[in-house]
Amino acid sequence: MELPVRWQFFSPLVFFLFLAQLWVIHAEEDAVSSIQKASNDSLLWGPYRPNLYFGVRPRIPRSLMSGLLWTRVEDYQSIQSNFRYTCEQHELDGYGWDEYDVRTGGRQTIHDPANGIDITTEFVKIPGGSHGGNWGVRIRGTPREDASPNLRTTVVWAASLEVGRLEVAEVEEGTTGIVGDVVLKGHTEELGDFEMAITEGKGDHPVTGHPSYDDKPLDRTLVKSVYMQAEALWQTKAILFAHLKSEIDALLAKWTQENPPPPAQLYTIDHAPGQGNVHMIQKVFEGPFEFDVLFSSASAPKQITPADITQQIRSITTGFSGRFKEILAPKAPFLKERYEEFSKSLFSNLIGGIGYFYGDSRVDRSYDSAYEEDNEGFWEDAAEARARNQAEMEGPSELFTSIPSRPFFPRGFLWDEGFHLLPVIDWDVDLSLDIVKSWFNLMDEDGWIGREQILGAEARSKVPAEFQVQYPHYANPPTLFMVLTAFLDKLDSLHKSDNPSNTILKSDTSYSSRLINKDAALDYLRNLYPLLKRHYFWFRKTQAGDITSYDREAYSTKEAYRWRGRTPQHILTSGIDDYPRPNPPHPGELHVDLISWMGMMTRALGRIGSALGETDDVKQFARYEDAILHNIEDLHWDDKAKVYCDATIDDYEENVHVCHKGYISIFPFLVGLLPPDSPRLKAILDVLSDPEELWSEYGLRSLSKSDEFYHTAEDYWRGPIWINMNYLAVVQLLKLSQSPGPHQKRATQLYTDLRQNLVKTVYESWKETGFAWEQYNPETGKGQRTQHFTGWTSLVVKIMAMPNLEGSGSGARDEL
Numbered sequence: 105m106e107l108p109v110r111w112q113f114f115s116p117l118v119f120f121l122f123l124a125q126l127w128v129i130h131a132e133e134d135a136v137s138s139i140q141k142a143s144n145d146s147l148l149w150g151p152y153r154p155n156l157y158f159g160v161r162p163r164i165p166r167s168l169m170s171g172l173l174w175t176r177v178e179d180y181q182s183i184q185s186n187f188r189y190t191c192e193q194h195e196l197d198g199y200g201w202d203e204y205d206v207r208t209g210g211r212q213t214i215h216d217p218a219n220g221i222d223i224t225t226e227f228v229k230i231p232g233g234s235h236g237g238n239w240g241v242r243i244r245g246t247p248r249e250d251a252s253p254n255l256r257t258t259v260v261w262a263a264s265l266e267v268g269r270l271e272v273a274e275v276e277e278g279t280t281g282i283v284g285d286v287v288l289k290g291h292t293e294e295l296g297d298f299e300m301a302i303t304e305g306k307g308d309h310p311v312t313g314h315p316s317y318d319d320k321p322l323d324r325t326l327v328k329s330v331y332m333q334a335e336a337l338w339q340t341k342a343i344l345f346a347h348l349k350s351e352i353d354a355l356l357a358k359w360t361q362e363n364p365p366p367p368a369q370l371y372t373i374d375h376a377p378g379q380g381n382v383h384m385i386q387k388v389f390e391g392p393f394e395f396d397v398l399f400s401s402a403s404a405p406k407q408i409t410p411a412d413i414t415q416q417i418r419s420i421t422t423g424f425s426g427r428f429k430e431i432l433a434p435k436a437p438f439l440k441e442r443y444e445e446f447s448k449s450l451f452s453n454l455i456g457g458i459g460y461f462y463g464d465s466r467v468d469r470s471y472d473s474a475y476e477e478d479n480e481g482f483w484e485d486a487a488e489a490r491a492r493n494q495a496e497m498e499g500p501s502e503l504f505t506s507i508p509s510r511p512f513f514p515r516g517f518l519w520d521e522g523f524h525l526l527p528v529i530d531w532d533v534d535l536s537l538d539i540v541k542s543w544f545n546l547m548d549e550d551g552w553i554g555r556e557q558i559l560g561a562e563a564r565s566k567v568p569a570e571f572q573v574q575y576p577h578y579a580n581p582p583t584l585f586m587v588l589t590a591f592l593d594k595l596d597s598l599h600k601s602d603n604p605s606n607t608i609l610k611s612d613t614s615y616s617s618r619l620i621n622k623d624a625a626l627d628y629l630r631n632l633y634p635l636l637k638r639h640y641f642w643f644r645k646t647q648a649g650d651i652t653s654y655d656r657e658a659y660s661t662k663e664a665y666r667w668r669g670r671t672p673q674h675i676l677t678s679g680i681d682d683y684p685r686p687n688p689p690h691p692g693e694l695h696v697d698l699i700s701w702m703g704m705m706t707r708a709l710g711r712i713g714s715a716l717g718e719t720d721d722v723k724q725f726a727r728y729e730d731a732i733l734h735n736i737e738d739l740h741w742d743d744k745a746k747v748y749c750d751a752t753i754d755d756y757e758e759n760v761h762v763c764h765k766g767y768i769s770i771f772p773f774l775v776g777l778l779p780p781d782s783p784r785l786k787a788i789l790d791v792l793s794d795p796e797e798l799w800s801e802y803g804l805r806s807l808s809k810s811d812e813f814y815h816t817a818e819d820y821w822r823g824p825i826w827i828n829m830n831y832l833a834v835v836q837l838l839k840l841s842q843s844p845g846p847h848q849k850r851a852t853q854l855y856t857d858l859r860q861n862l863v864k865t866v867y868e869s870w871k872e873t874g875f876a877w878e879q880y881n882p883e884t885g886k887g888q889r890t891q892h893f894t895g896w897t898s899l900v901v902k903i904m905a906m907p908n909l910e911g912s913g914s915g916a917r918d919e920l
């Protein structure tokens with residue numbers, strides 16, 4: 105047999121060169137993979153329990169969880185209600201991260217007037233070793249100005265471990281408490297051997313003078329170790345209360361109601377350290393206090409010390425500020441320091457809210473025929489089918505994600521996440537890509553992702569039963585594709601031009617390894633690509649709208665879309681729940697927001713396909729996109745209302761538009777589907793800028809002031825200002841202002857005004873209340889609804905960092 109021609113040239117020299125080249129490739133791959141391992145390791149630990157005021161866990165299921173509880177102990181009445189653990193609305197006077205970086209750590213401040221104390225948590229991570237390194241937190245309590253100088257505070261650090269071993273090291277029998285540091289030793293398969301030390305710390309302890317003091321002096325640390333069922337482990341507060349109660353009962357029996365121990369003494373656990381899967385470590389202080397929790401991995405080069413926390417927190421502060429200035433610094437007119445502080449706080453809370461969730465979830469896969477929503481009156485059948493309660497437990501699954509709000513929505517929301525990651529990807533590309541991947545990993549075989557991820561019993565405890573079930577025919581806006589588009593923009597800019605900001609990026613391997621290394625970037629996209637396509641085709645199939653049954657005229661007979669899961673008052677799946685839609689609902693409805701999202705998604709997929717060289721796919725996506733763009737015009741533009749409208753079928757079986765001016769009417773513009781010379785732009789800018797319609801001096805209203813449903817019923821998306829949609833508008837106005845054309849000048853002015861209005865609105869409310877809010881009132885500008893809404897409201901960080909276009913003419917406004 106003769107060798108093919110090319111093999112005849114195969115000489116030893118060629119072979120050697122070939123080997124050498126392989127070696128170089130491998131060496132490069134090793135370097136990349138070790139950068140990626142380090143990057144991944146630096147994400148292992150975090151305050152990934154954002155539902156707690158402070159709780160730490162690794163991104164590992166069933167692993168070491170810990171968290172902080174505290175209360176003042178000065179009277180008997182208030183203790184139960186003042187015991188802090190999970191974030192709740194309206195109990196504190198502001199709390200959150202002043203600065204935080206997921207890789208290194210940061211500082212959180214908590215203002216607790218009812219307990220008379222301010223608490224700071226300074227969390228640091230120190231890399232090293234093969235198990236994700238060490239971490240530590242310094243917990244400091246400072247009595248507030250109006251508190252008694254002898255304020256007594258009980259503090260509990262609780263640690264639990266579902267699978268593995270955890271015990272208090274070297275306990276002496278028969279002691280009344282531990283003097284010095286408390287050390288827990290443990291082992292799990294993923295973490296190896298480790299130690300968690302709770303230091304003695306600094307601060308005075310109450311001397312109660314009551315005879316019970318001798319049995320349990322409060323100048324030492326009390327430790328209680330118990331075994332609980334795995335399913336109960338998350339209920340730390342209930343476990344603590346149960347143990348406190350039995351101790352209180354015993355103390356009251358002993359000392360009687362006539363001479364009870366004072367609260368600081370009475371509310372103490374009994375000291376019983378040892379083995380257990382839950383360990384409660386309690387300290388009682390008088391006045392200010394401070395102590396550290398130090399986690400050391402046995403594989404790290406050395407143990408973490410209090411001095412490491414001091415040093416690391418200092419370098420985090422400098423590093424964070426420096427990097428923030430480079431990447432997200434507010435631009436004119438927001439140059440005063442207070443805007444920088446505001447921006448840092450919002451951004452820190454966005455990434456400080458990132459959590460790791462693990463657990464089962466409730467899904468109704470009955471595929472009840474009522475869920476097809478294809479007959480008139482379908483919503484009643486669907487409601488009955490839901491009431492039959494056909495949900496079953498699925499999973500467990502894991503999710504790494506940020507969240508809309510720590511007290512109210514401490515879990516993953518699909519469409520929120522795409523907005524959350526837009527500021528995050530500017531700061532930390534690898535982190536954002538990890539989160540995107542985590543979401544797409546939740547996809548089922550059909551391509552569905554549940555829009556609200558309520559994983560595990562702890563997450564479910566915050567959600568009423570009727571809202572826990574997810575349905576695999578329900579969609580949610582595919583906003584994660586905006587994040588992938590942002591990633592592609594960065595990739596193009598980095599690998600095509602000599603943009604000076606690239607030097608910063610390039611030195612930032614710990615945040616951007618998958619951006620800097622183009623092969624790693626393409627690898628990531630290639631791995632994700634099949635999931636993205638599956639998701640896309642799931643949308644096309646399950647959310648299709650009907651063109652042909654109703655004599656509708658359109659460029660394409662296929663591209664029309666309808667949200668499933670609607671009721672007369674709501675389309676929760678659309679994200680803009682109570683925005684007025686055709687009523688009563690009809691199976692022939694078509695939704696302009698959904699076809700616009702599909703346009704955005706199609707375009708994003710086309711770009712990804714093109715980066716991956718998938719030419720056939722790219723052609724197919726281009727055809728879809730073209731058809732979608734035409735059909736948005738043919739099916740949704742209303743010549744009389746001069747906006748885009750939903751469509752439905754009237755009593756005479758005719759296609760009609762249903763127009764309620766608001767975010768819906770400008771949706772194709774908001775998601776970037778209108779070119780700068782679009783004949784629709786004039787009308788879109790008219791409705792957007794009209795104070796009788798969308799425009800208010802605080803931002804764009806969700807529903808026009810002139811609409812009959814403005815501020816009616818729940819008034820959720822019927823007027824109030826939402827920052828996510830406003831952000832999209834600002835981005836599009838900026839694009840228009842940079843594109844020569846008939847609307848350039850007008851867009852520049854609108855961009856400038858809207859940008860300033862939004863920043864002022866969110867800033868003023870933050871200054872006044874200490875919180876970012878879910879939405880803002882278009883009449884007063886005040887924040888309303890959910891407090892501590894540091895999810896997409898944080899997009900104001902990006903809005904501040906956008907260019908200032910004011911002052912190219914005369915009359916530039918002063919610095920604000």
Ligand SMILES: *[C@@H]1O[C@H](CO)[C@@H](O)[C@H](O)[C@H]1NC(C)=O
Binds near residue numbers: 141144145148163164
């Ligand atoms: C990153 O770390 C997590 C947690 O240790 C681990 O489960 C995952 O496999 C790691 N990923 C990579 C790509 O190494």
